[in-house]
Amino acid sequence: MESGRASAGAMEAALNRLQKLALHLGSEAGFESSPLSAEPTAARLSEKHSQLRVEKLQAFLAGSYKVDKERIYAFFQNHPELQTPVEISKVEHRELAYKQMKALVQEGGLKPLTLLMTDPAKYYNVFEAIGTVDLSLSIKMGVQYSLWGGSVVNLGTQKHKDKYAVAIETLEAPGCFAMTELHHGSNVQGVQTTATYDIARQEFVINTPNEGATKWWIGNAACHGKFATVFARLKLPSAKSHIDEDMGVHAFIVPIRSLEDHKVLPGVEIRDCGYKVGLNGVDNGALRFRNVRIPRENLLNRFGDVAPDGTYSSPLPSASKRFAATLGELVGGRVGLAYGSVAVLKAASTIAIRYSSVRQQFGPPGEPEIAILDYQSQQLKLMPMLASSYAFYFAADYLVKRYAEMKMTHDEAIVADVHALSAGLKAHITAYTAKSLSVCREACGGHGYAAVNRFGALRNDHDIFLTFEGDNTVLLQQVAADLLKQYKEKFSGGALAVTWLYLRQQMATYTSQTNPVATHRGSAEHLRDPTFQLNAFRYRTATLLHTAALRLRKHSARLGSFQAWNRCLNHLLTLAESHIESVILAKFVESYKRCQDPEARSALKTLCDLYALERIWKNIGSFRNEDYVAPSKAKAIQRQVELLCYEVRGMSGQLVDAFGIPDSMLRAPIGLKTGQYAEYSSMIGW
Numbered sequence: 001m002e003s004g005r006a007s008a009g010a011m012e013a014a015l016n017r018l019q020k021l022a023l024h025l026g027s028e029a030g031f032e033s034s035p036l037s038a039e040p041t042a043a044r045l046s047e048k049h050s051q052l053r054v055e056k057l058q059a060f061l062a063g064s065y066k067v068d069k070e071r072i073y074a075f076f077q078n079h080p081e082l083q084t085p086v087e088i089s090k091v092e093h094r095e096l097a098y099k100q101m102k103a104l105v106q107e108g109g110l111k112p113l114t115l116l117m118t119d120p121a122k123y124y125n126v127f128e129a130i131g132t133v134d135l136s137l138s139i140k141m142g143v144q145y146s147l148w149g150g151s152v153v154n155l156g157t158q159k160h161k162d163k164y165a166v167a168i169e170t171l172e173a174p175g176c177f178a179m180t181e182l183h184h185g186s187n188v189q190g191v192q193t194t195a196t197y198d199i200a201r202q203e204f205v206i207n208t209p210n211e212g213a214t215k216w217w218i219g220n221a222a223c224h225g226k227f228a229t230v231f232a233r234l235k236l237p238s239a240k241s242h243i244d245e246d247m248g249v250h251a252f253i254v255p256i257r258s259l260e261d262h263k264v265l266p267g268v269e270i271r272d273c274g275y276k277v278g279l280n281g282v283d284n285g286a287l288r289f290r291n292v293r294i295p296r297e298n299l300l301n302r303f304g305d306v307a308p309d310g311t312y313s314s315p316l317p318s319a320s321k322r323f324a325a326t327l328g329e330l331v332g333g334r335v336g337l338a339y340g341s342v343a344v345l346k347a348a349s350t351i352a353i354r355y356s357s358v359r360q361q362f363g364p365p366g367e368p369e370i371a372i373l374d375y376q377s378q379q380l381k382l383m384p385m386l387a388s389s390y391a392f393y394f395a396a397d398y399l400v401k402r403y404a405e406m407k408m409t410h411d412e413a414i415v416a417d418v419h420a421l422s423a424g425l426k427a428h429i430t431a432y433t434a435k436s437l438s439v440c441r442e443a444c445g446g447h448g449y450a451a452v453n454r455f456g457a458l459r460n461d462h463d464i465f466l467t468f469e470g471d472n473t474v475l476l477q478q479v480a481a482d483l484l485k486q487y488k489e490k491f492s493g494g495a496l497a498v499t500w501l502y503l504r505q506q507m508a509t510y511t512s513q514t515n516p517v518a519t520h521r522g523s524a525e526h527l528r529d530p531t532f533q534l535n536a537f538r539y540r541t542a543t544l545l546h547t548a549a550l551r552l553r554k555h556s557a558r559l560g561s562f563q564a565w566n567r568c569l570n571h572l573l574t575l576a577e578s579h580i581e582s583v584i585l586a587k588f589v590e591s592y593k594r595c596q597d598p599e600a601r602s603a604l605k606t607l608c609d610l611y612a613l614e615r616i617w618k619n620i621g622s623f624r625n626e627d628y629v630a631p632s633k634a635k636a637i638q639r640q641v642e643l644l645c646y647e648v649r650g651m652s653g654q655l656v657d658a659f660g661i662p663d664s665m666l667r668a669p670i671g672l673k674t675g676q677y678a679e680y681s682s683m684i685g686w
């Protein structure tokens, strides 16, 4: 009894405190009672963005690359024979992709390799436009220019540029990037192909020592490639032993087909990797080498060289540093995939949103049917996706600019930043886009399933973005490892990479952030304040980082570092995602603040609020577990997400128009600006 009375008293006191807190919060937000009672009316919301002008927003998004993209669109509009049809065989698709690439370069005057070397931001924008034509085309071109071309210019030295750059640009020298093997994909250091130096003839001898060392999935290999950058273990004769010394993985230029008659060269065997789930315009092949001799000059020798007498030299002190530098130079492909994935997301959300605002099903009794986009469920599927498209676009744009800066300066801190940022953004964006493609298909009902409406092809073609240029799960671990390294080494006052700076401040204050007033505040003003949003994202990351470090230390003592890492893997992946979301939000906030046009800025701010609050809502469990958000605040966040979806729905037409994808490129009849049903019917001959 006694204890019952005591707990009743405690309950009453707690209720009193809560009442006081509610009054405080209400008056702070200017409300009489609950924060939710200030719900804006439908009329107020639709009025709010009525002045939004598509061209202003589009100009802000496209920046200085609008003209470059429009040139690509115009080229394909003028060449309808080069558009990829809906139904096409593997053989025809491969030939068409090659023809499209040749036409762009030889007729359209595009110079992708020059752009990659001199103006990477423009290169990625041009490739975004090319991806809207056909993802097979952009990947085929990515293999030729980012991978084959990029490996030659970034891992080679001037003599390689002089010899190959022009031929790569003009497609006289189509080539491959042969890193992956049958037995080794993510673990590049495990590749088995060998390049043994023969001092007498000053040549490297390339061999596939076993079946598992077969180069696999190599783009451009099955049909069109004449050269390959082959990643192989460099073997040098040893003075001390009769066994060659293994100097680790290096890159070599290996001719695979004759320049004259395109026949496969002696010692090289090529097979077709066959029909794939998507991207069938790209000719992926498998390669084996039997005593293929190449001149000493064919070693791409920027980070390690072999003198005629077999002496090894390198500007870098260790094999691990050389390996890191080599892979570091290859991040360009990853940057391109992050950027290209945003483009796919923009196209898919454009189709789904346009169709959803035209499609009508059901309505109030006796009244006209309503657009499916007016259903709250449809808004909750598509509006956060639209907000994410914008969020990712600004983050990927930042990444591209950082990458360009890295290429200009070769600054070590920027190199490290771009490496982790590209890994994180590539993994996060491609995973989100892959899921969204299925959501879009479903949101468009049965008509979303018609191949002509493109979700199927986009989904199949994009799916592998999760795996190539680094498997997403592996990449996120690199982000987590980098965060932990910075946590360990530099929190005591050393310099942090600029993208990481927020963490030091957050780590210092994160334990003091759960004060009872802040955790209960639920007014729209507070929830839509970027300071609250950024603090919440960063608090989560800082907490995850701190606890990951503690757990790793605890488990390492008993299990060793490899097993301890595995024990904490899920935690580490969540940490990496959380950090990347913090970076994305910060870039979104910076971007809308930069926008000069007031209506466009206000629309972007609304999208950013939706992006932030929806992500907090999706992770509400972790905020509740830490008592960062009280139950009443969690409810207010959920309600705010619904309201923001409603608000964004009102301007969603303008928001997708601002992506500036012409109907002739989007092609899906249900995603056209006007006349969707008529165009759709005409596709089946009516």
Ligand SMILES: Cc1cc2nc3c(=O)[nH]c(=O)nc-3n(C[C@H](O)[C@H](O)[C@H](O)COP(=O)(O)OP(=O)(O)OC[C@H]3O[C@@H](n4cnc5c(N)ncnc54)[C@H](O)[C@@H]3O)c2cc1C
Pocket: 143, 177, 178, 179, 180, 184, 185, 186, 187, 216, 217, 218, 219, 276, 279, 284, 464, 467, 468, 469, 470, 471, 472, 473, 474
């Ligand atoms: C269409 C296509 C085109 C390609 N083009 C090229 C090309 O032109 N040149 C080229 O060299 N390669 C190319 N690749 C190969 C591609 O880069 C590899 O597929 C990729 O690196 C992943 O390697 P993997 O397939 O061996 O997967 P694996 O490394 O075997 O991964 C399989 C699974 O294991 C998991 N896993 C692996 N390691 C870990 C770990 N440490 N922790 C947790 N989970 C882990 C992964 O998350 C994944 O789910 C291409 C592949 C495809 C399908």
